[in-house]
Amino acid sequence: MNAALSDPGALPGPFWLIGCGNMAGAMLEGWIAAGLDPAQVSVVRPSGKPVAGGVRVLTALPEDEVPALAMLGTKPQKLNEVAPVLARVLDRHTILVSILAGTEQATLRGLFPACETIVRAMPNTPVKLGKGATGLFSDSQDRDALAKVERLMAALGTVEWIEDERLFDAVTALSGSGPAFLFRFIDALAAAGADLGLPRDQAERLALATVEGAAALAASASESPGALADKVASPGGSTRKGLDVLDADDRLLALLRDTLEAALKRNREMAQEARRGP
Known part of the structure; x- marks a missing residue:
């Protein structure tokens, strides 16, 4: 068990997965295997299809909470449908992680202006086994928030911070695909x-x-x-x-x-x- 994920302070608050397709689902399986408490996680997906045991699945955003971390796991083409509704709920303390291929930091900042920390992540499917490779990029200066994201991703395998966002497409092509x-x-x-x-x-x-x-x-x-x-x-x-x-x-x-x-x-x-x- 990964001590960083089993520690309740590692992610102090609710964790939302907006969409849970193949990649997000593989990440969720890897995190739970590494010790993440399923009760912290809410998956929001229109189908309402169940995921891992103990994970709350909803067809709409929860009305009674603000997530400590929200991860965009929809298809990139769905972002403009999801963003207006989600942006109204998130606040400056929410860490927003996007695994959407080709969706740049500037685009995300335009859609989610309240979030101070936005991180682009490009994982690959072996994260399910804790053997993945994940590239990360962020323009945030909040080192504590970035460290939380790094710990979360490190539970899934190798993590590499990419200094120049222009190289993120190369990361997607090499390790994502x-x-x-x-x-x-x-x-x-x-x-x-x-x-x-x-x-x-x-x-x-x-x-x-x-x-x-x-x-x-x-x-x-x-x-x-x-x-x-x-x-x-x-x-x-x-x-x-x-x-x-x-x-x-x-x-x-x-x-x-x-x-x-x-x-x-x-x-x-x-x-x-x-x-x-x-």
Whole structure:
């Protein structure tokens, strides 16, 4: 159990989740597993669909409280519907966290002028297991409020503060979207193994175990991932021959650069859409 989250003083007041889709739901599961009291949490979603046990689910904002922290977990396209109602309730002490891709700090400040501390956060789905990566950005000077957000996110995995908001789209493309790209890689690795004659289910198990073990080794090693690849590849061996294919004309790097740039471009388009409003 994470002591920082089980301590009642870690989040002194109600915690609202405005929307609870795949990402916000994964974060909620991770927080509760880390010791957050479900009774502190209220999920506001039009469907009223239940979430984790002990969490209050409402179809409208609570009328009898002001949250200590509110997190925007809706689709970015829904922000202009949600903001006018939510902004009337929040006060200067409420910490507002947004996980909405492409929604800039200036846009959030325009929509929620009462909130002194607004933090952009970009997590990824492994937060559910406490193995996530979350980028954070804020223009707030309230160190205590920012420390509360950092403790909350650190319970879900690695946290990185981004100094320049212009780089936030790159964070979204790399670590926010990254799990999907890795899932596709695992699927392709298994499919390639099956093309060599392995049963597909066996190839999938071997691919998953290989990626899981290699990631754990890379995380614990003092060498860079590039150095580890060269360490595995003996001169003239089969691994080296495979790496020669990936490395030829930087084809793997070029593919991933194009992948991230496509995601980054879409994030910037969403930011423009958010600036224009409804």
